[in-house]
Amino acid sequence: EDLSVVGSWSSLPLHNQYEVPFWTMTLPEASGGKINVELTTHNQMSLGLGDVYPLLGQGVYDVAMTVGDYAVSDAPELEGLDVPLLALTADDARAMVDAARPMVDDIFRDRFNSQVLAVAPYPPQVVFCNSEIGSLADLEGLKVRASGRMTALLLEALGAEGVNVSFAEVPGALQNGVVDCAVTGAGSGYSAGWWEVSTHLLPIPLGGWDPVVTAMNLDKWNSLDAETQALISSEIVTGFEDLAWASAQDALVNDVACLTGNGECQTGEARSMTLVEVSDEDFARARDLLTSEVLPDWAERSGEDWAARWNESVGQVVGVTIE
Amino acid sequence: MELKMIQTLRALNRKVALLVGFGLLACAAFVLTDIIMRRFGTSLGGTEEIAGYAMALATSWGMSYTLLELGHVRIDLVRTRFKTFGRALFDVFSMIVMTGVIITIAIKAWPVVAHSLTNGSRANTPLETPLVWVQFPWFAGWVWFAIMSTLTTLCALGLLLKRRHTETESIIGAFAEQDTLQ
Amino acid sequence: MIPFVSVGLLALLALSIPVGIVLFLLGFGIDAFFSGFPLIRGLGNMVWSSSNSATLIAIPFFVLLGEILVRSGVATRTYAALDRWVSWLPGGLVHANIATATMFSATSGSSVATAATVATVAMPQAEKLGYDPKLFSGAIAAGGTLGIMIPPSINLIVYGFLTQSSIPQLFLAGLIPGIALALMFMLVTVIICLIRPDLGGLRRTFPIAQMLRALIDLIPIIILFAMIVGSIYRGWATPTEAAAVGVAGAFLIAFAFGGISWDMLTQSLTGTVKITSMIMLIVIGASFLNFTLASAGLGRELTAFMEGLGLSPLGFILVVVVLYIVLGFFIETLSLMVVTIPIIVPMVLVQGYDVIWFGILMIVLIEMALITPPVGLNLYVVQGARKSGSLNEVMLGALPYCLTMLAMAFLLIAFPNIALFLPTYLQ
Ligand code: NA
Numbered sequence: 001e002d003l004s005v006v007g008s009w010s011s012l013p014l015h016n017q018y019e020v021p022f023w024t025m026t027l028p029e030a031s032g033g034k035i036n037v038e039l040t041t042h043n044q045m046s047l048g049l050g051d052v053y054p055l056l057g058q059g060v061y062d063v064a065m066t067v068g069d070y071a072v073s074d075a076p077e078l079e080g081l082d083v084p085l086l087a088l089t090a091d092d093a094r095a096m097v098d099a100a101r102p103m104v105d106d107i108f109r110d111r112f113n114s115q116v117l118a119v120a121p122y123p124p125q126v127v128f129c130n131s132e133i134g135s136l137a138d139l140e141g142l143k144v145r146a147s148g149r150m151t152a153l154l155l156e157a158l159g160a161e162g163v164n165v166s167f168a169e170v171p172g173a174l175q176n177g178v179v180d181c182a183v184t185g186a187g188s189g190y191s192a193g194w195w196e197v198s199t200h201l202l203p204i205p206l207g208g209w210d211p212v213v214t215a216m217n218l219d220k221w222n223s224l225d226a227e228t229q230a231l232i233s234s235e236i237v238t239g240f241e242d243l244a245w246a247s248a249q250d251a252l253v254n255d256v257a258c259l260t261g262n263g264e265c266q267t268g269e270a271r272s273m274t275l276v277e278v279s280d281e282d283f284a285r286a287r288d289l290l291t292s293e294v295l296p297d298w299a300e301r302s303g304e305d306w307a308a309r310w311n312e313s314v315g316q317v318v319g320v321t322i323e
Numbered sequence: 324m325e326l327k328m329i330q331t332l333r334a335l336n337r338k339v340a341l342l343v344g345f346g347l348l349a350c351a352a353f354v355l356t357d358i359i360m361r362r363f364g365t366s367l368g369g370t371e372e373i374a375g376y377a378m379a380l381a382t383s384w385g386m387s388y389t390l391l392e393l394g395h396v397r398i399d400l401v402r403t404r405f406k407t408f409g410r411a412l413f414d415v416f417s418m419i420v421m422t423g424v425i426i427t428i429a430i431k432a433w434p435v436v437a438h439s440l441t442n443g444s445r446a447n448t449p450l451e452t453p454l455v456w457v458q459f460p461w462f463a464g465w466v467w468f469a470i471m472s473t474l475t476t477l478c479a480l481g482l483l484l485k486r487r488h489t490e491t492e493s494i495i496g497a498f499a500e501q502d503t504l505q
Numbered sequence: 506m507i508p509f510v511s512v513g514l515l516a517l518l519a520l521s522i523p524v525g526i527v528l529f530l531l532g533f534g535i536d537a538f539f540s541g542f543p544l545i546r547g548l549g550n551m552v553w554s555s556s557n558s559a560t561l562i563a564i565p566f567f568v569l570l571g572e573i574l575v576r577s578g579v580a581t582r583t584y585a586a587l588d589r590w591v592s593w594l595p596g597g598l599v600h601a602n603i604a605t606a607t608m609f610s611a612t613s614g615s616s617v618a619t620a621a622t623v624a625t626v627a628m629p630q631a632e633k634l635g636y637d638p639k640l641f642s643g644a645i646a647a648g649g650t651l652g653i654m655i656p657p658s659i660n661l662i663v664y665g666f667l668t669q670s671s672i673p674q675l676f677l678a679g680l681i682p683g684i685a686l687a688l689m690f691m692l693v694t695v696i697i698c699l700i701r702p703d704l705g706g707l708r709r710t711f712p713i714a715q716m717l718r719a720l721i722d723l724i725p726i727i728i729l730f731a732m733i734v735g736s737i738y739r740g741w742a743t744p745t746e747a748a749a750v751g752v753a754g755a756f757l758i759a760f761a762f763g764g765i766s767w768d769m770l771t772q773s774l775t776g777t778v779k780i781t782s783m784i785m786l787i788v789i790g791a792s793f794l795n796f797t798l799a800s801a802g803l804g805r806e807l808t809a810f811m812e813g814l815g816l817s818p819l820g821f822i823l824v825v826v827v828l829y830i831v832l833g834f835f836i837e838t839l840s841l842m843v844v845t846i847p848i849i850v851p852m853v854l855v856q857g858y859d860v861i862w863f864g865i866l867m868i869v870l871i872e873m874a875l876i877t878p879p880v881g882l883n884l885y886v887v888q889g890a891r892k893s894g895s896l897n898e899v900m901l902g903a904l905p906y907c908l909t910m911l912a913m914a915f916l917l918i919a920f921p922n923i924a925l926f927l928p929t930y931l932q
Pocket residue numbers: 609610611612613614615651652653654655656657658
């Protein structure tokens with residue numbers, strides 16, 4: 001069985017450390033040579049991020065993985081997979097994603113004609129600021145670079161202003177005050193040198209965890225025999241999903257250490273950003289805004305049925321109910 | 324008759340191009356306004372998104388003007404070695420191929436619109452632009468280009484059959500006789 | 506697959522099918538013969554997402570900027586002023602072409618827009634003063650490529666975006682190599698014209714008073730440069746947005762130094778649409794071709810090839826240079842960058858090279874690709890501005906400058922500080 005597989009960003013650890021070994025070694029070996037994989041990535045194909053899943057549904061390739069957020073244009077209900085600030089640790093995030101999984105399965109089947117195989121995390125999306133920040137409340141009135149609609153709405157509810165700046169232009173924008181803060185993965189911010197131009201780090205997932213969904217074209221999936229289906233489903237959990245999740249928490253701790261110098265940095269030279277501890281009151285307020293403004297807004301966009309399903313699954317796990 | 328038709332198409336597409344040009348100008352003004360407003364601590368928001376849409380629309384609707392002004396780049400190293408009849412054959416052949424490709428693009432552009440239509444897709448941005456609002460006019464631009472390309476090809480074929488090869492060259496040759504840049 | 510693409514490309518281009526359409530046809534061919542997957546289903550999405558791009562809107566903005574400068578007479582006066590200063594050199598007005606291109610490069614992020622602007626003002630002079638069309642037009646095509654080396658630069662923005670490196674640092678790094686290249690172009694022109702004086706046309710000297718008075722005509726361009734680059738470094742505008750600042754600046758300058766009329770406005774706008782669509786048909790075709798090439802495994806072939814060589818860092822970088830020269834013949838430059846950066850840059854960094862430095866080296870190679878046939882946009886743009894003569898002449902005339910760029914690439918490898926001095930020093 002030949003599979004053409006489109007991976008996530010080729011430059012990021014998720015692809016190099018987990019996607020590549022799984023699709024090029026683990027799975028072909030476990031199948032005893034029955035499965036052959038041709039692996040590329042969406043950026044190597046110069047695919048638009050929003051095109052990855054629609055083309056998967058049309059059968060242009062067999063398997064694709066990218067951040068679920070890029071698909072919310074076509075499926076607003078998918079925003080419920082990655083709600084900011086509800087999961088503070090990797091374990092919580094995984095519990096949340098697992099609870100959302102049946103919803104995600106349905107969304108991908110109906111919207112993109114595909115079968116979900118796995119959901120793995122990117123590092124959580126934390127906040128870099130170039131001025132003194134003591135709490136979440138201090139974000140009020142600041143210009144913040146955020147990606148994703150739900151994060152932007154939360155920032156607005158917090159009194160900040162969401163600004164659209166592309167990743168590469170963030171350092172310049174931070175340096176010159178075009179933005180005061182910017183949200184991205186801690187590891188990406190470290191390797192792109194954001195610590196040069198920002199002073200304070202809020203290590204909370206204000207931008208969520210950016211779960212990466214791996215899915216297979218549904219026609220292709222249905223054409224496989226039950227044995228192969230079972231093999232892929234089980235191998236991808238043990239050979240990819242579990243490993244990626246297991247390292248997520250350590251990666252966050254390490255990246256924060258590298259950025260702030262608090263703790264041991266194993267991936268390079270430690271920097272000296274100021275680590276901002278967020279108080280419980282801050283959290284309470286943010287979650288309050290989330291449940292009173294941001295999530296009801298999402299419920300309206302995606303439809304009451306999805307909100308109800310979310311309440312019964314993800315909501316139960318994280319202890320939040322959309323009114 | 325063919326020449327008259329081409330004149331009409333040229334006049335029509337010049338108007339379209341002017342409209343596209345003013346659209347681009349408006350986009351520049353919009354970006355500039357945003358830059359100035361940011362100096363005063365506020366922002367229009369969404370300039371990057373709107374600039375992208377402007378580019379997509381300008382591209383699809385500007386194509387046929389460039390076609391009628393003979394602006395799409397062709398390599399004529401071999402073609403120039405032939406006399407008028409041979410050149411006319413090259414020109415008509417390349418127009419037929421081009422028309423085929425453009426029609427294919429126009430047809431394949433529809434599923435993009437249809438996908439957004441069935442999903443009610445909105446941009447993943449604070450503006451939440453319904454994508455169909457942009458994608459439908461974008462699609463229409465490619466259809467327009469396909470129609471213009473087909474009509475031009477038919478005119479050229481007509482002239483070729485009437486053995487008016489010099490005139491064929493004037494409407495689908497490799498370079499414009501009078502350059503619009505001058 | 507590579508032979509198929511190369512032969513197919515040459516054959517279809519020889520049939521004089523429009524370049525952009527040829528790229529689509531090759532994409533269809535790869536889909537049909539080299540890929541087990543129905544890639545054509547992705548055609549609509551590729552056309553949509555390659556044109557729905559906020560970065561690319563800098564192209565029409567920079568073209569419009571050039572059109573306004575040309576049609577208000579500002580560009581012609583700049584050209585005449587630089588003519589006063591450099592035409593005493595062997596080669597005469599050819600130096601004015603290079604100097605003008607260098608100057609406009611500082612206000613334009615696009616090589617094609619730069620070449621279009623200079624070609625429009627310079628070409629009538631060549632015919633009037635009896636210059637050899639080869640060297641004269643080749644110098645414009647080559648000088649125009651500086652548009653992406655001297656800041657601002659669309660291609661450096663794209664590089665910064667794809668490699669997640671700092672765009673302002675890349676801009677700083679491009680400054681010295683850009684100016685050095687311009688000087689080397691002039692040096693090469695002098696050498697050629699000393700050997701073959703008939704190629705250079707008239708050498709002319711002007712009284713000092715005239716030369717000094719001409720400096721006034723350079724002021725508009727200097728103001729424009731200050732506006733564009735200043736807005737980036739003051740943090741008022743992103744590098745892409747700065748193109749819009751440039752358009753506004755061009756209007757102000759045209760208003761102050763030339764004049765704006767309805768006719769001029771409409772001609773500038775339709776001219777912009779014409780050039781933009783010409784470029785975009787090629788850009789869109791190229792991105793569809795890339796998509797099919799990547800899907801059919803070009804990335805794997807490249808990676809396997811490079812890794813299989815097992816070279817030292819120096820050997821590796823030399824292979825990269827050769828690779829870009831070869832691919833640069835056939836692939837449009839923006840797509841060339843988009844498709845190769847994710848594959849090549851990580852390998853280059855592993856060899857211990859600096860990401861900013863490699864960005865500049867790549868830009869030199871991309872500049873070469875812009876003036877090498879059969880796919881060399883600058884050649885077409887310059888040819889498009891001529892009233893007579895064939896494309897061969899432009900290609901031939903660009904050849905010495907091509908070799909100069911190659912020399913520059915080697916200089917960069919030998920002395921990385923040519924690129925890295927400014928960004929390091931100004932840190
Ligand atoms: Na430039």
